[in-house]
Amino acid sequence: MAAPYTLRWGIISTGWISTEFTEDLLVDPATRNVNDVAHVVEAVGSRSLESAQKFIDKLKAAPEPYAWGVARGALDKTKARASYQEVYDDPDVDVVYIGTPVTHHHKDAKAALLAGKHVVCEKPFTFDLAELDELIAIAREKKLFLMEAVWTRFHPISYAVQDVLASGVLGRPRRYAADFSKDFKLETKPISHRLLAPELGGGGLLDMGPYPSVWAMLTLHQHPLNTKRTPPKVVNTYQTIYSRTGVDARSRWVLEFEELGAEGILMTDMLCQNFKEGAVVLQCEEGDLVIESPPQKPGVFHIVPHEEVDGVKERSTHDYTIPAAQGHGLAFEADAVARCIRDGQTECPRMPLDESRIVQSWFDAVRKNGRTVMRDMEGTAGK
Known part of the structure; x- marks a missing residue:
């Protein structure tokens, strides 16, 4: 060898x-x-x-x-x-x-x-x-x-989820929701903390936003039926302001995947915990795919049948928890x-630059449509 x-x-x-x-x-x-x-x-x-x-x-x-x-x-x-x-x-x-x-x-x-x-x-x-x-x-x-x-993107569970979608057992995606929320006890943190300081990119959008976004990219943008890979449209956004520093405490944005006929809502929140058993939910014609929290490193997902609808007949649970022997x-x-x-x-190929551009454009849209002190901040491109 x-x-x-x-x-x-x-x-x-x-x-x-x-x-x-x-x-x-x-x-x-x-x-x-x-x-x-x-x-x-x-x-x-x-x-x-x-x-x-x-x-x-x-x-x-x-x-x-x-x-x-x-x-x-x-x-x-x-x-x-x-x-x-x-x-x-x-x-x-x-x-x-x-x-x-x-x-x-x-x-x-x-x-x-x-x-x-x-x-x-x-x-x-x-x-x-x-x-x-x-x-x-x-x-x-x-x-x-x-x-x-x-x-x-590189965790075993991510490949397993995509294998389920590629099998066609769930049918066409209809609706998606992903949430990364955590009660950071912001009142206990100094305003210089990275989560609160605008000059460090503070707020939930940039710090937490990549995780509801990665699952939208893996389950919807890369879905086998989304053949054109046209970037989804950001059709609605909303931010809640954290008054001490003016960054976003909560952010929401709605995506429209036109070819799939599916919509997704993505959420970040620094004031409360997300629902453990359903941090990511992809609802499809024949059944639902539910990924447990934490969305950045989930170990378990479920295939859940619909009530009174032909399709997936039995609930199944799939465990891809990363063992301690493999580190973080x-x-x-x-x-x-x-x-x-x-x-x-x-x-x-697993993390193409064009897909990074798509997600970055979502963050730009949410920030520029919001009311945070970072709304009109510019980066250092060309400097």
Whole structure:
């Protein structure tokens, strides 16, 4: 058997999402039946050398399943860097993972691309569509890999849900509802918190919106009957304002998938919890598909028959919970990135840039139609 292709990562920012992503790079690939790719961390960039080194030291002391990679040298050559640019300029780094706040994504990803590095950027990809289009143009000009890190797309449950839809057992989709809500106890947080600060892209729309959106893309936009793949129309939007900082506490938007004859309502809420047993519901002619919470990392979905309608006869439950031995669940996307870069691809078929553009356009529409202090904010495209 040939040795696995090893992808060399540079990590930008040392917050919680960067921590979890990097930890998952250290998990034994065999736990997820992977033997063709592997990962090492070459550099970590922060605003100070001390912060970067502290991040690395914490990783080296991590328990199982992350200790597996530490024991096998995944952090042996990891360099602490006192600036992001030092990571971009590191010749040992193949790809840069961007884990900074959303309002920093564009400038950080742009700098990495201009330095000749492949880029994986946390969701939401950018603050607005103009920023994203500039990144795509640079990546295509330089023939570099660029992807939004929507980890949910790569989880086993996502493929299983799509297999059910492809089988035709549920028939044509009719109605969709997806909700990512969580009571963040906002009154206990300082106004500088990332969820509340406009300058950090605060509010539920950008922080939470990717998750009801990803299931709309996987179940409706990519539905086998949606052959034209025409982007759905945003036909209605509404936002509730959080008075302390003027960001959105709640956001709603309605999509129309014209070819399918289906509509979907997508919701984010920072003031209450979403319904556990039905965070995502796709209602179809012959039965319903119901995905349990949390929508970002669900483990269970159900096929539910309709009352007094021919079609699905029995309720069934399907469990694809990611076991603790596989870490947080972020390594699936990292493996996909490694394969793409190994094979010379500049775009991931599972997370195409055109689909990132569609979702980003939804966020722009909701924000610009709303009344938050971010309504007229502009990104840093062209700057």
